[in-house]
Amino acid sequence: MAIDLKLFERVHSGRGLFAVESISLIYNALTSILILILFSRMDHPELMLMERLGIVVLTFGLIYLYQLFPCRLTAFIRMAVQMSLLAYWYPDTFEFNRLFPNLDHVFARLEQWLFHCQPSVEFCKLCPSAWFSEPFNMGYFFYYPMILVVVVYYFLNRFEWFEKICFVLVTSFFIYYLFYILVPVAGPQFYFPAIGMDKVNACDFPAIGTYFNTNDYLIPGPGYEHGFFYNLVEASQEVGERPTAAFPSSHVGISTIVMIMAWRINHKLAYVLAPFYILLCCATVYIQAHYLIDALVGFGTAFFVYQLATLMYKRWFISPVFRVKE
Template identity: 35%
Template sequence: MNIPGKFHGISKIWFAVLIYFLIISVLQLIFDPAGILIPELLINRTIYLALFFVLIFFKKHFSAKIFHLLNVAGIYALLTFLYKETATLNTLIFPKIDAQLSLADEALFGFQPALYFSRWCSGCFWSELFFFGYFSYYLMPLIILFLLYKYYPHKIEAFGFVVISSFLVYYVLFILFPAAGPQFYFTYPDNAIDACGVFGHAIQLIQKHGEGPTGAFPSSHVAVSCIMLLWLYAHCRKWIKYFLPVVIILIFSTVYIKAHYVVDVVAGIVTAPLIYWATLRFYKSLLNRMSA
């Protein structure tokens, strides 16, 4: 790729977005044809379409690295809309499986880790540490993008493709394995957790406006974070030491703040290598076809 020059193609990430929309549309046509006209979904697709045409219209003004950065950052920012719509779609095929997931945790541990973890590690230090870990999930892709833009701009699209495609895969899995998570399944006060710091209040604000009873199994927080580590290990190994401790805290934080059952975390860790391999193969296949 000629980084200083102009970029005249279409970012390959849009192919992943298109396939996701097609999969969702097919599932709706099969299981709920009337639901395909849900205003929320139509608005979300219109927003993505608007972003696509804006980027295509202005692409001649950008160098390759800026164009790829704008594509990745723009699509990543809009993922919150697609995540929230899974709350509408996640019982499209099956009922929620929270009862089974909570029973699995109970069978494994003899108690509910999502309920007791925050009680055992109470206090502002532990609360802020784990809320920081959970908050880092939103920052990690952006920090890695910034580093790539500065040091390895030719790798921006590949990283963005793998990460965004992985999110989209998990959004489909949220529909196939619908679960709300402990914070929605259990009742007050068991599902509540106090926040006493900056990160705690930030996460509670995000949850208030961006969370819904969806996305528990598998844990995309855990899975996508592991996928980013796998990508860094393969392409920018020297950065691993900075992100690995944060990801470890993040993994524990998902149970601490009652967002996930332990089995969700295990499922995220187990599926991450497979999703990483599949999205990377898909990207390389598109790269070969578009370069031919």
């Protein structure tokens, strides 16, 4: 599975868009079209379109910088910027799905039917102490650090595959984000306080329509409230969390993809990340960010999404002359 590094750098120094930039511009265009379709119903469509234009300008500005100074560092900057923009694209999904009727009642009822309880409620009741709360919150907090570790490892040790893994990761996020736009599910931490815990305890899960279009109250997470990682997670959710993106869990899906990438390049790296991965998957339900079915489907879809994103990269961005079998 080896590609000559000089060939890789020579090919890339002479072309405009990296694969990850191409897919980002495609997602940008698709959501811009959706904004125009929903223009009269959206809260601030003009600003959203201007922000998308700014992302396009930034992308081509970095391409120009790379053409002036073609090297690993500027290549890393270009791809790192596109990955960092995921922090913008995630809450952006809420601006679309807030317009559609919420579907949490469907998933809460399904959860009750499958498990005869609400696992997100029962889990934190069974394990309230700091001995459980802190490790689970630590795992949840290490979601982005896990991604960073694997990306940097590829950059330093397998630079010839760096563009591919960046593309697969960003494309995987976008696949989940497109689904979130069309399937508005907020998760227990938003839905349960919206209907009240008395209804949850009575197994009554009413539909709330477009309630989240004007309400986004987030219930404080369960567990040890004075814990270091508990407060880190709470602070990060206060800044970036929205009533969106619950089904399927991208935390579970993307972290599973990250583990696949780690395993393929270095088994020891995968073993080091495994405890954080397991704690993260458990934490998605423990902190009530997701229903249990969100986590299970997130795990199951990860393998399909990984294969789809990899196939897209091979078909769209690798010339048959340079394609190699893995």
